[in-house]
Amino acid sequence: MTAMELSAGAAKRRGAGGWRWSGRIFLTFLIIFTVMPMAWMFITSLKTGFAAMQYPPQWWPAEPTLENYWRLVDPNGSVGQDFLRYFWNSVWVSTITTVLAVLVAVPAAYAFSRFRFPGRNFLFFAVLLRNMFPAVVFLVPLFILMKALGLVNTHGSLVLTYLTFGLPLAIWLLKGFYDNIPIQLEQAARIDGATRFQAFFLIVMPLSTPGIIATSIYSFIGAWNEYIYAYTFLSRHDQMTLPVGIQRFFSENATDWPGLMAATFLMSIPVVVLFLVLQRYFVRALTEGAVKH
C-alpha cells in the first residue's frame, strides 16, 4: 500500500469520524432542547409559590417540596377535589371513546382491507379526508347540534365528537395491520370449513391484537389530550376534563405556577407511561401506513 493510499484512507476515516462526532454533538443539543422544558416543569412543581417567583430563578429549589402534589391529590381540599374530578372525567371520557372507536373501526377496517365492494376507495378516502379538517370547521354546527340534543355540558357530547377524529384514525391504523396479515390464512380456514365470521374471529382477530392495542392507545391518548371541543362544550366545573380543568390554576394576575406545573406533570404521566410501555406497537402503528416495506 502506498503512502498516498494510506493518507486517503485516513482522510476517509477522519471524514466518517467527523460525521459521527457532529452527529453526537447534534444529538446532545437535541436532547437538551427536548428535555429542558419537561425538566423545568418538574423542577418548578417542587417549588413553593415564593421560590418560583424569583429572579434569577433557582435552578434547583433551595427547599424542594411535594406540597403541590399533595394539594392536587388530597380528596378533602377544594383543589384536590376538583383535580381528582377532572382526572376521573378524563379517564372516563377517554375510555368510552376508545372502546367505541375500536368496536366500530374493527369491522370497517377489515372490510376496507379485504373486500372489493364498489365505492370502497371513495369511502376510504372520505374517512381519511376527515383527518385533514380542523375541529373548527365542525365546531359551530356541532355546538348547535349538541345544544339541540341537550348534550352541552355532558360527556356524551365529547364522546360523540371524539369519535369524529378517533374513528377515521382507528380505521386507517387498523387497515394497515390487516393489510399485513396474509389472506391465505383465512382462505385456508375457510377451506377447512370455517365460516367467514369464524375465520375472522379465530384467525384474524388474534393476529391483529397488536394492532388493536396500538389503535386503542392512540385513541386513548388522542381523547386524553383533546382540548378544543372540551373547552367549547363544557362550562360546568364538575364535567370538565383535565386539559380544560387545569385552567383554574392560571390567571393573568396571580398564576399559581408551581401548582400549574404539578398539574400538567400529573396530567402527562398517564400518556407518557402508556406510551413508554407500549411504544413498540405505537410507533409501528403510526408508520405502518406511510412506509411500504
Next chain:
Amino acid sequence: MSTAPGQAIFRDVPAPKRPSLGRQMWSHRTDYYYVAPAILVMLIVIGYPIYYTIELSFFNTPASLALSDKTFNGLDNYVTILTSPVFWKVTWQTVIWTALSTISAFLLGLAAALALHREFVGRGFLRALLLIPWVVSAVAASYVWKWLYHSDFGAIGAMLVQLGLSDQPINFVDNVNTSLYSLIVVNVWKEFSFAMIMLMAGLQTVPDTLLRAAQVDGASPWQRFWHVTFPHLQGVSMVTLLLLAVQNFNSFIIPWIMTGGGPAGSSDIWITHIYQLAFGRQRWGVASAYAVILFIVMMVLGYFYVRALTKGEDSRAAS
C-alpha cells in the same frame, strides 16, 4: 331456478364490459354491513356539520344563536372576509407559521433520524425520550413554554442573561415582532419527533447492500446520503411533510393558550381567528364562511395527500 349473477346479462347483451353498479353493489351487499356503523357515525358527526357550516355561511345569525331568526344575506359574509385587511394579515401569518413549522420540524426530524439510525447503546432509550414531547398534550406543552418564556421569571430569559447573551430578560411572547416565532419554536419542539419516527421507519427500507456498495465504490457519507438514502425516503418524506403541513395549518392549542393570538393579533392564525370570531364575538355567519374557505384550501391539500398515498398503494400492489 337460480341463476348466477351476471348470467342474464350475458344472454341479452352481446359483449358486456362489467356488471352494472347496482348489481355489483348488490352482490357485495354483505360487505357493507362491516362499514355501515362507521359510515353512519361519520354521516352524523361529519356530513351534517359540513352541510350546516356551508348553510350558515350564507346567513346572518343573531349572536344568541337563535336559528329561527337567521336571515339570508347571500355572499355578504364572504365579501366581508375577503375585503378585510385582517384576513390578509392572518393568512400571511398562517403561511409563515405553517411553512416554518413544517420545514423546521421536518429537517430536525430528518437529522435526528439519521443520527439515531446507527445501532448504539441507549438508542432505544433516546428515541423514546425524544418522542415524549410529541405524546404529552399540547395544553401541558403550552403552559410549560409560557412559563419558560415568562417575561420576569422565565428560565430562558434568565439563561440568556447568565450566559451573557442578553443584558436583560427578553420578552419573547408579549412582543409583536417575536411572538409568532416564539410559538413556532414550541410547535417544532412538540412535533419534530413525529417526523423523526416516520423517517426512521423510512430509513429501514434503504437496502444496506446498496449503501455498502456505494461505500466500496468510494462514495463520501454525503454522497451516500444524497444518491442512495434520500431517493428511498422520498415517499415517506412526502407523506410526512403533508401530514405536518395539515396539522400545522390546523393548529389551535399552542397559540390559543400561549397568546390567544396576541399581542395585537401578531400571533393570530386562521383557526384561532375563526374561534375568536365564532365563540368570542358570536359572528357565526362570518366564522362559518371562514370555515368554508378553509375547507376548500384543505380539499386542495387533501388532493395531494391522497395522491401521495395512492401512489404508495399502487407501487405496493405492483411489487
